[in-house]
Amino acid sequence: MHDIYTLIHRHGDLFYFITFLWTVLEGETFVIFAGLAAQKHMLNIWLLFLAAWAGTFCGDQLFFAAGRMFGARLLHHLPRLEAPVERALGWLERHADIFILTYRFMYGVRNISGIAIGMSHLPWRRFMALNALASFIWAAAFAGFGYLFGDVISHMHHKDEVVQNSVHHVMLSALGLFLLIVVFRLAVSWLQRRRQGGQ
Numbered sequence: 001m002h003d004i005y006t007l008i009h010r011h012g013d014l015f016y017f018i019t020f021l022w023t024v025l026e027g028e029t030f031v032i033f034a035g036l037a038a039q040k041h042m043l044n045i046w047l048l049f050l051a052a053w054a055g056t057f058c059g060d061q062l063f064f065a066a067g068r069m070f071g072a073r074l075l076h077h078l079p080r081l082e083a084p085v086e087r088a089l090g091w092l093e094r095h096a097d098i099f100i101l102t103y104r105f106m107y108g109v110r111n112i113s114g115i116a117i118g119m120s121h122l123p124w125r126r127f128m129a130l131n132a133l134a135s136f137i138w139a140a141a142f143a144g145f146g147y148l149f150g151d152v153i154s155h156m157h158h159k160d161e162v163v164q165n166s167v168h169h170v171m172l173s174a175l176g177l178f179l180l181i182v183v184f185r186l187a188v189s190w191l192q193r194r195r196q197g198g199q
Contacts, residue, residue: 008042015043016051023055024062026110028142035146045147052139056104060114060131067118093120100130104138 008015015034022030031052038045092099096117103113117127 008037016047019048019051020055020058023052023139024059027052027055031139031142032146035143035148037146038143039147045143049139049143052143053135056138057131057135060104060110060135061128063114064118064124064127064131067115068124069118071115071119092116093122096120096122096126097130100127101134101137104134105141 007018011018019027019031019034031048034043034048034052035045037043038048099113100117104110106113
């Protein structure tokens, strides 16, 4: 992704602000290539990490706020979504902590998930604390991947495709872990109900 290196050369320290803006919406591949640039001493890895952490944290806070303030209006204009959204919100409230810590690793669901969580009854402070932790993990994972494996990536052909595949594998692994945890918790709850019913 030569565009990142062009941005670095053109904008210098302003690149960290560009990283912040980029990660408000998405940016997994962008952050990995920026981590590779840091490994080549073109960027400061700690400033890159802080910019990525701040961007993803602020972005998800904005989507949460949008869901909290405008979610009901959206359902009013799209009544067909009301039943499935209510079911999803009920499920979300039962597994909120796990979901908040993992959803940004799930491909294609980050922004809509923030809105859905905003529509739930989850308190602002609880979401903010979990969002800060999840953003820390996300930024460290992708910036760290580019930084630590920069030498390997730089010698590969089709670097963009390699990184895209790595991003998808990470996200699929996170989704699989999330589903396993949910299934485990549901199984434990089912066993507890059976034991209580047999008493």
